[in-house]
Structure formats: structure tokens, C-alpha cells
Amino acid sequence: MQKLNVGFLGAGEMARIHAGVLRDIADVEITAVTSRHKNSAADLINSLGFKNAAAYTDFDQMLAEKDLDLLYICLPPAAHQGQLEKAVHKGIHIFIEKPIAINEKRARSMVEAVNEAGVISQVGYHYRFAKGIQKLKELIDSGQAGQQALLQGYYFCNSLHSSWWRQLEKSGGQIYEQVIHLYDLALHLFGDYQSAEGMLANLCHQQTEGYTIEDNSLSLIQFKSGALGSIAGSNCAVPGSWKKALTVICENLTVEFENIEKAVFKYHQQGEVETEVFEADQDLYYLENRDFIEAVLEKREAQVPISEGLKAIKLISEIKENNKKRAEQNV
Structure with a gap:
């Protein structure tokens, strides 16, 4: 069987992670990489x-010279300026890293372009592929978990990252770049939201040159099911440490995720408590890439199509807008 030809747009950390995974997947061959810097x-x-x-600095040239089946878009969110639309117009299937855009309007137009072209897409929400997340989703959807009640998560770190990451107009902030994983899981598990409020502040990096994003965020969410959620993010925590955790409480079940890969399920129906632990040595990046490749080969929808990438951006955009309005009222 002929291999699928893969092109990359972007050559940063996420591009290297995905390219390293694809190197071990026999169905594909990387034939081109485009970056602003050819080196x-x-x-x-x-x-x-x-x-x-082949290495390129011109994306249009890569599209013209290479017969691509798949394109991996690994760019900062503000750098999405029509490349996806050009690729899907040629029938190229898309893997795109989160967040898919810098704002809801741009994200929506990208989703529409993919849908109109009829190509297969996948967003890089690799947390969804953890066994504990997938088990919990099954229990909620089947009704076994009972009424959804409360979801609480946090993402703590302390790093300056790349220069573009620290600029609001290029990254959207930590809430877009990192904490968005938890917002995605919240919507994936508890469904659409009814209302959302939040607070964002730069408390530890006011004297850091070029740092224009928030370094702390906190939100309150009410889902259409009536369930409540709270998600926090901080870039003021322990340097060199990335801590992500999630607790989900339902009528018959409480689940505590430690760094997402390890999940402790406590079933507490009718007063009895049974514990089940999901802890597997999984490469979540491999699982999301494998699913995308198989979706293309099998001509089916991938597990996380680009329409899912719009949902968390819509939620975060509302939180940020409400925070802005509150700040203006207090001036």
C-alpha cells in the first residue's frame, strides 16, 4: 500500500513531537517541512x-511542489492566516494543534472551510485519549455515573516559554495555550455550557519585559445539565514543574485525575464505595496520531475533529470578555 505523504507547517516543539511519532508509523512518510526559518x-x-x-520557507511553494495527503499545522494561534483554507481546498486532510485560532471568529471560519472541503481533521487535544478520560466519558454517556455535579481542574507551572507565548496578541495567554486542555475536557465530559465567568490577572510578571498575558486565571462555569465547574491556571507556581489535575464528581461516581494519565475511580452508589485505578504507560501523542491516520485510511471522522477545537475557544472567549467588561466597570 502506498504511504500517505505528510507535510508540516511549523518546525517547533509540537512539530518535532508529532514528527517523531509519525516516524514510527509505517503508513506515512514526511515529505516536506515549512518554517519561517529554513534552518x-x-x-x-x-x-x-x-x-x-524537503525544507521550505514558502508554504505556497510547498503546496505547489508536493502532492500532500496530510498537513500538520503546528503554529502559534495568531499565525493562522489562510494556510488551512489553501490546504483543504486541495483536498488535504488536516491535523492542527490547539488552540486552532486566536479568537472565535477565526476559529469558526476554519471549521467552515474544513466542513465545506469534506476533508478529515483532528485537533491536538491528546488528553482525550487517556484511558481514564475515555472510561469516564463512557460512564457519563451511558448514565451509569448518574447526574453530573461538579468538575474542578487546575494547570500550574512557572515558565517564560517562547517570546511569542508571552505576547497576548500572538498566543492569547496561558488560558489559551495550556489551560485550554482542561476546558476542552470539561466540555467533552459535561457537555455544552450555559454561562461562564472568570478572572484573569498578571501578578508575578508585571516587571517582565514583553510579558503581556495573564499569569493567573480562574473561571466558574454552569453547564446546561445544571452541573458546575471551576478551572484555574497559574504561571506563578513551581519552576520547571507542570502540574495538571482534574476532579469530576457525579451522583454515583467521583474520579480524581493526577496529571491526566492516572485516574482513581470511586464508585459510591447506594452507600458502598468501590475503587478502580487506571494507570497505563500510554503515549497519548501516539494514540491521537494513530487515530488520525486510521481515520484517513478508513475514510471516517477522527475522534477530535476541528469542530471540537472551536468549542473551548468559544468558552474561553466569553470568560475573557466578561473579565474585560468587569475591569472596565471598575475603572
Whole structure:
């Protein structure tokens, strides 16, 4: 069987992670990498041993010269400026890293372009592929978990990251770049929301040059089911440590996720408590890539199509807008 030809737009950390995974998947071959800096594209190709791949600085040239089946878009959110639309117009299937855009309007237009083209898409929400998350989703959807009640999560770290990450107009902030994973899980597990409020503040990096994003965020969400949610993010915590946790409480079940991969299920129906632990040595990046490749080969929808990428952006946009209005009222 002929291999699927893969192109990359972007040559940063996430591109390297996905390219490293694809190197071990027999169904695909990376044939091109585009980056603003040709040295970055060439370094990705050489360091991972893609002998038949070409490095580009011009995305349009790559599209014209390479017959691609798949395109991996690994760009900062503000850098999405029509590349996806050009690719899907040629029938190329899309894997796109989160967040898919810098705002809801841009995200919505990208979703529409993918739907009109009829191509297969996948968003890089790899947390969804954890066994505990998938088990909990099954229990909620089947009704076994009972009434959804409360969801509480946090994402704590302390890092300056890349220069673009620290600029609001380029990244959207930590809530967009990191904490969005938890917002996605909240919507995935508890469904659509009814209302959302939040507070964002820069408390620890006011003297850091070029740091224009928030470094702390806190939100309150009411879901259409009536359930409540709270999600916090901080870039003021322990340096070099990334802590992500999630607790989900339902009528018959409480689940505590430690860094997402480990989940402790406590079933408490009719006064009895039974415990089940999900802790597996899983490569979540491999699982999301494998699902995307199989979806293309099988001509089916991937588990996390681009329409899912719009949902968390819509929620976060409302939280940020409400925070802005509150700040203006207090001036």
C-alpha cells in the first residue's frame, strides 16, 4: 500500500513531537517541512532522519511542489492566516494543534472551510485519549455515573516559554495555550455550557519585559445539565514543574485525575464505595496520531475533529470578555 505523504507547517516543539511519532508509523512518510526559518525546517528533517523530505520557507511553494495527503499545522494561534483554507481546498486532510485560532471568529471560519472541503481533521487535544478520560466519558454517556455535579481542574507551572507565548496578541495567554486542555475536557465530559465567568490577572510578571498575558486565571462555569465547574491556571507556581489535575464528581461516581494519565475511580452508589485505578504507560501523542491516520485510511471522522477545537475557544472567549467588561466597570 502506498504511504500517505505528510507535510508540516511549523518546525517547533509540537512539530518535532508529532514528527517523531509519525516516524514510527509505517503508513506515512514526511515529505516536506515549512518554517519561517529554513534552518529550523532542515534541522527537524535531519535530526529525525527524514531523508526524502524537503525544507521550505514558502508554504505556497510547498503546496505547489508536493502532492500532500496530510498537513500538520503546528503554529502559534495568531499565525493562522489562510494556510488551512489553501490546504483543504486541495483536498488535504488536516491535523492542527490547539488552540486552532486566536479568537472565535477565526476559529469558526476554519471549521467552515474544513466542513465545506469534506476533508478529515483532528485537533491536538491528546488528553482525550487517556484511558481514564475515555472510561469516564463512557460512564457519563451511558448514565451509569448518574447526574453530573461538579468538575474542578487546575494547570500550574512557572515558565517564560517562547517570546511569542508571552505576547497576548500572538498566543492569547496561558488560558489559551495550556489551560485550554482542561476546558476542552470539561466540555467533552459535561457537555455544552450555559454561562461562564472568570478572572484573569498578571501578578508575578508585571516587571517582565514583553510579558503581556495573564499569569493567573480562574473561571466558574454552569453547564446546561445544571452541573458546575471551576478551572484555574497559574504561571506563578513551581519552576520547571507542570502540574495538571482534574476532579469530576457525579451522583454515583467521583474520579480524581493526577496529571491526566492516572485516574482513581470511586464508585459510591447506594452507600458502598468501590475503587478502580487506571494507570497505563500510554503515549497519548501516539494514540491521537494513530487515530488520525486510521481515520484517513478508513475514510471516517477522527475522534477530535476541528469542530471540537472551536468549542473551548468559544468558552474561553466569553470568560475573557466578561473579565474585560468587569475591569472596565471598575475603572
